[in-house]
Amino acid sequence: MKGVALLPDTASTFAQQVDLLFWFLTAVTVFFTLLIAGLVLYFAVRYRRGSTASRAGAKETDLRLEIGWSMIPLTVGLIVFVWAAKLYADAYGPPPDNALEIFVIGKQWMWHLQHPNGIRENNELHIPAGRPVKLTMISQDVIHSFFVPAFRIKRDVLPGRYNTVWFTPTKPGKYHLFCAEYCGTQHSRMIGWVYVMEPAEYEKWLASGGEARPGAVASGSGTMAGISTASLVQAGEQLYKQLRCNACHGATDGQRGPSHYGLFGKKVKLRDGTVVVADEAYLRESILRPLAKVVDGYEPIMPSYEGLLNEERTLQLIAYIKSLKKPVQTAEVKP
Amino acid sequence: MSVAVAKHGEVKHNYLNAGDTVLSWLLTTDHKRIAVLYLVSVTLFFAVGGLLALLIRLELLTPQGDLMTSENYNRVFTMHGVVMIFLFLIPAIPAVLGNFLVPLMVGARDLAFPRLNLASWYVYMAGGLIATWAMVNGGVDTGWTFYPPYSSSYSTSQVTLTIIGAFLIGFSSIFTGINFIVTIHKMRAPGLTWFRLPLFIWAHYATSVIIVLGTPVVAITLLLVAVERVFRLGIFDPALGGDPILFQHLFWFYSHPAVYIMILPAMGVISEVVACFSRKRVFGYHFVAFSSVAIAVIGFLVWGHHMFTTGQSVYAGMVFSLLSFLVAVPSAVKVFNWTATMYKGHIEFRAPMLYVMGFLGLFVIGGLTGLFLASLATDIHLQDTYFVVAHFHYIMVGGTIFGYLAGLHFWWPKMTGRMYPEGIAKLAALIIFAGFNLTFLPQFVLGYLGMPRRYHWYPEEWQMLHVMSSAGAALLGIGYILPVFYLLWSLRNGALAGPNPWGATGLEWKTDSPPITHNFEETPIVTEEPYAYENHHQQEEVASGTGASTAEA
């Protein structure tokens, strides 16, 4: 037995906010539990059969009481609802602009994480303290859930669809990473560690390509920080050329396909007249199932890449397309 | 079976001695006998589910997961959930106590469709045996929620068979629900208006409405999973073109109201028992009655609160969260009203009343911890952790099982004609209360620490809390075994109960214990409000001498 934990670490700005709400709710719970239990016990003793306590004036119903004890829980509920909804909208809403973007791929039974500069990690995540981190997550098979108790964040990782969550770690340290959605035999081993580092140490770690891992102990849960020679964008560019995407998608809108330059985040008009925002989910769908949403003015002629690209390579392509900025420049954007 | 003996010594005719061949039981259409069949069946399945729970707690004594393999652990917790929910909690109170009492309480000779009632038991047994067979032949490892694509495309266990079992059990509860609705609508005794009905009936009416509206949806949804699994049709698996989140919507559209199927009947029991042992009309009768209906209606609009972390839109999350806070209000209203019923009552500490007092405390904790999960931000952290496990066990065990045991003890004299032994029954109630809290209070802490559900392995620093929980489970197990022995013992050796040992109001107490085959010698006529204990109080003070002495003999 290694120590006894009774309180979780609090290592993100969100965790501090959630804890405040959590303890408020705990106070409410304790108060009402003691109130009801106290009344039940008090009545049980005072009005036990045969006791001499006066029963005069016992009522069968009382509208004022009924309204009162409907309104109290309703009011407490509404306060908590508004408080919690605000925090929820923040955590699952868009992250700050300076967020560090990390891609997460879940599969039975490991976490695969990709940093923008190409460093890849399995079941380990190194991030700097004090900077917002945005996770873009997808599963290769069943539903998983990315859960870091110390940050109080959790988000399901779905097959076929990107989910995002962001948080700002505050306290350097080593924290549990769990899969929280039951995913099969080794569900309870789909775990890892999140290392929050001082920004300076993190820079060192980045520079060493993920080799220098201060404070990291081999935890035996399959920790291998792989280093890729290329950044995500570079890998994506290679793939883009290899698949000859540029044959149809040039620097400007062409005959066969629209340009990808400056596409990300823009609104796109489709053939059926609807307008969609070109986010990660749109790009992914258009690569894997191009005919689902055809851009206005183009024929549905693009072949599907479903089955040809795994989630990792799809993410690389998306990273590259995101990096293509207008006005036309020489493709490469160094991270 | 025991036989009630009338004062003169001749054997009195009743539903139990109406026939003693096995066939007379298996082909009975008497709602009381079907209730007894259900009682035996749900008790057996409860024992199976309980043993599986003990295995889980035994495994979690140590963090390394060294008692069984992960494959087996996953099967054990899945089958614990499937057995307890589909085979025990959903049928327990409606099919045993409800079956026995609904016709008696409305003054009818039987349910509207007695053969349908028997069919419901057979369908239940068929479903239960298929599920059991699936368990023995490889088991099932998807969790009781059957989330695809794991259940439809990845699991190699007996998913299809288990789903067929659950499907059949669903139909058995639909049969019961239809029977209750028709009986309560059409077969009330003369003078028994809606607002003279016992709250037990109101609760069962609300339950039946949920069963009728919700169960078919989960039945078709589970069937689609089975079809996807067998024929590889893409309905929920994204690799085949489907949407796994749609499954969750359809599943929880039933399975959240199913929570109310499990708790509402228990609330009905609480109303009866608290009124009887406080010798008072239930405080705010109309509010308690309508809160059951409100729970049934709003309960259908909150399913999305199981999906706050799945990626449904933030606004959908907010709507579901708001509605979840609303559905908490009628439950709170009930608790306050029950507590107020005790105020200025004449409270008698019988075993059923102890269970009621336990229920009030535990249900408050269960309900309030539900607010942590209805609240969006805290749910992000607590979803799929042991906090959720602890929360729903406070509702399901602290609520439903405490209500079931309260009701079983309260109406045991009516069902068998014999009193249970009071002393040991009180002891069992206390052991169950203590064991339950020791088992599940530490799990709230574990959940807040971040212990995920359905984990075979866990970090060492949490072992202390798990050991406490397992110790509590052992105590709880002892508490559950005691009633089996003393209730069986009482069948032969319990004191004779007489028609109304508690001096309770309600039509079921106006006939013999055990009742005759068609319940009443002649159709009763109701002339007074429910729980008219004030009217009876004076007479009972005088009569209590006889009633109490038979009870304690």
Place this chain on the structure above:
Amino acid sequence: MVQEQAQQKLSIQFEDIAQQNESYIVGMWTFLVTEIMFFGGLFATYLVYRVANQEVFWEAHRHLSIPLGFFNTCVLLTSSLTMALTVHYSQRGLRKQQLLWLLVTMALACTFLVVKGFEYHHKFVEGLIPGANFRFEPAEHMRVAQLFFSLYFAMTGLHALHVIIGVLVMTILAVLIAIKHPSVQDFIPIELTGLYWHFVDIVWIFLFPLLYLIPR
């Protein structure tokens, strides 16, 4: 009519014939509510996917035969009328007319099933049965088209199952009426079957436009 009711057998749990009849009717309606929810789950699933895949669902639905679907709609609507006549004559205790219209209803139900069988066969020939042998042009849309046909077969299949059950029940009733069995002396069995049959028709009234008449 009065004299018909007098012949009815009263089950022990009921006080009088009126209560018994009302109970059966309320019970049947409650059962039909569960049926609505049962189909409702499928309809919800279908609508969610149709909204998400408007284009491909439109393409896939062109493989369904609108004339056959329309013909079947007419057949079922007519059978609803003949069923109503059956109930009408049964309430009046006119055995022969009752039997005649019941047989006509059964014939219409069988017609529906035969046409449905042809449609299914056609899908089989075209390779539109979901599974390993599913073929769809363009191949691009195969996945979603297969989803459409999965739902098509699930919904129409479940409906056809209800039609078959209806035919079986009507067959039994027809035999009982023909041999003047006492259990069909009163109108309640026919009345209940009629309620069920109208429900089956109404489901088809929703299925036909949902599946066969998708707007572009």
